[in-house]
Amino acid sequence: MWVSLCTLICGVVIASAEKGPELWELNTDAHHRVVRDLADEGHIDVWGHTRQNTKVLVEPELKHRVTRALSDANISHSVVVPDVFDLVEKERENMVLKKSRRKRSAGQMDWTTYHDLDDIEGFLGWLNVTGGNNVHIASASTTTEGRPVLVVRITNPNATGPKKKIWIEGGIHAREWISPAVTTYLMHQVALSPEWRDLLDVTEWYFVPVANPDGYQFSFSSNRARLWRKNRRDNGGLIARCRGVDLNRNWSLKWGVGASSNPCSETYKGIEAFSEPETFGLQRMMNSIPDIDLFITFHSFGQTVLYPWGWTRDPPSNVKQLKGLAKKFANAVNEASGSQTEYELGGSGPLYGLASGATDDWAYGELGVPFSYTIELPDQGTYGFLLPDSRISSTVTETAAGVYCMVRSLTNTGGRCGRRQARNQNVNPRFRG
Ligand SMILES: *[C@@H]1O[C@H](CO)[C@@H](O)[C@H](O)[C@H]1NC(C)=O
Ligand SMILES: *[C@@H]1O[C@H](CO)[C@@H](O)[C@H](O)[C@H]1NC(C)=O
Ligand SMILES: *[C@@H]1O[C@H](CO)[C@@H](O)[C@H](O)[C@H]1NC(C)=O
Numbered sequence: 487m488w489v490s491l492c493t494l495i496c497g498v499v500i501a502s503a504e505k506g507p508e509l510w511e512l513n514t515d516a517h518h519r520v521v522r523d524l525a526d527e528g529h530i531d532v533w534g535h536t537r538q539n540t541k542v543l544v545e546p547e548l549k550h551r552v553t554r555a556l557s558d559a560n561i562s563h564s565v566v567v568p569d570v571f572d573l574v575e576k577e578r579e580n581m582v583l584k585k586s587r588r589k590r591s592a593g594q595m596d597w598t599t600y601h602d603l604d605d606i607e608g609f610l611g612w613l614n615v616t617g618g619n620n621v622h623i624a625s626a627s628t629t630t631e632g633r634p635v636l637v638v639r640i641t642n643p644n645a646t647g648p649k650k651k652i653w654i655e656g657g658i659h660a661r662e663w664i665s666p667a668v669t670t671y672l673m674h675q676v677a678l679s680p681e682w683r684d685l686l687d688v689t690e691w692y693f694v695p696v697a698n699p700d701g702y703q704f705s706f707s708s709n710r711a712r713l714w715r716k717n718r719r720d721n722g723g724l725i726a727r728c729r730g731v732d733l734n735r736n737w738s739l740k741w742g743v744g745a746s747s748n749p750c751s752e753t754y755k756g757i758e759a760f761s762e763p764e765t766f767g768l769q770r771m772m773n774s775i776p777d778i779d780l781f782i783t784f785h786s787f788g789q790t791v792l793y794p795w796g797w798t799r800d801p802p803s804n805v806k807q808l809k810g811l812a813k814k815f816a817n818a819v820n821e822a823s824g825s826q827t828e829y830e831l832g833g834s835g836p837l838y839g840l841a842s843g844a845t846d847d848w849a850y851g852e853l854g855v856p857f858s859y860t861i862e863l864p865d866q867g868t869y870g871f872l873l874p875d876s877r878i879s880s881t882v883t884e885t886a887a888g889v890y891c892m893v894r895s896l897t898n899t900g901g902r903c904g905r906r907q908a909r910n911q912n913v914n915p916r917f918r919g
């Protein structure tokens with residue numbers, strides 16, 4: 487009797503008591519040696535930072551070690567969120583609720599909730615059919631868990647004049663869920679929206695909706711997995727967080743600067759450049775397309791438009807042009823949002839501290855793409871990676887307005903940008919999956 491009661495109650499208590507990481511704010515910037523060392527060893531996960539403060543995730547079992555290291559360096563900290571799983575749990579409950587409602591109206595993609603890989607692949611299949619000859623889907627490679635890394639080309643094949651080539655990458659970091667939401671929405675607009683239709687004669691788009699499918703799918707599997715960043719490479723060893731390679735530190739230009747050699751770190755760069763099937767396959771496909779004009783990789787969070795370099799603070803040769811096109815994006819977003827959403831612009835090294843092996847530096851420096859950007863989507867840190875789903879539709883429509891203006895400018899096709907454009911970015915098309 488006692489035994490069975492305990493199996494029941496104790497089981498429940500243990501399950502509900504699994505404690506998640508704490509979110510701390512440190513009174514120092516992220517470049518402090520002690521902060522960098524802790525991150526490098528995988529003892530903290532840097533969530534975000536300003537010039538004065540750094541927010542980090544600390545696992546319960548590492549609290550004492552981290553506290554000691556910080557106090558030895560006279561760095562004080564405060565606890566911002568005592569258990570991040572509380573936030574994750576709220577997000578999950580909301581998603582389950584929405585999913586059960588959606589089931590009744592058959593498979594449907596929308597931009598009011600986050601979608602797992604099955605939903606996204608269902609959407610791609612639908613787009614493939616609906617977009618006819620304009621849409622072509624290929625796989626760049628197969629991940630270690632056997633998933634394809636899909637690339638969707640969208641253009642009007644009947645238009646044979648010169649075209650600007652645009653490569654859009656999303657979802658390279660698993661937990662940045664707003665990124666695949668933005669890439670799928672952009673694909674929808676580019677392929678099907680009347681406002682964008684004429685652009686298909688003068689542009690050729692390549693979309694990677696989810697560059698890290700193993701990591702992305704894993705991030706939907708449990709509360710603990712929600713904050714996963716890397717892919718799912720087995721690096722040997724038994725510690726769960728020591729799996730995976732940071733795919734945005736695995737590109738070959740200046741590989742290793744600002745990245746970690748420790749598999750337990752969130753910025754583990756891997757054993758050599760392009761060791762990972764995702765990055766290897768994507769670079770091979772990018773290399774096969776001559777003269778890509780514009781490259782954008784969507785990340786979260788921070789509301790910044792970053793251009794090269796990441797590995798040095800020196801500006802690149804066409805910094806004026808890079809900044810000019812970034813401004814088109816930022817201004818259009820700002821106007822579309824009714825002056826609510828402000829982006830900061832700058833070189834990623836100067837703004838975020840030096841790091842290399844990222845896609846944008848590689849696209850610019852190795853591939854010679856003249857316009858290469860990392861866009862850190864909303865917000866500015868209030869919710870961070872856990873951007874509420876109530877923010878998805880405004881974020882995707884504002885971002886689409888920004889990209890629209892960049893591409894109008896790049897193709898010299900004029901067109902109206904800003905508020906009106908954003909109003910026309912209607913959300914919620916329905917499709918049968
Ligand atoms: C920390 O502060 C103490 C007392 O103010 C000082 O003696 C010590 O040198 C400081 N340590 C570091 C690493 O700055
Ligand atoms: C896309 O559609 C074509 C037929 O038009 C089909 O052969 C192909 O398998 C489809 N690809 C995907 C990924 O659905
Ligand atoms: C391209 O040409 C084909 C064959 O002439 C036609 O069926 C198709 O509708 C055209 N597509 C577009 C987007 O104009």
Ligand SMILES: *[C@@H]1O[C@H](CO)[C@@H](O)[C@H](O)[C@H]1NC(C)=O
Pocket residue numbers: 719731735736737738739741742755756757758759760761762843
């Ligand atoms: C990527 O990771 C692999 C191993 O996981 C490593 O061999 C390769 O050097 C890394 N490359 C870059 C550019 O980080």
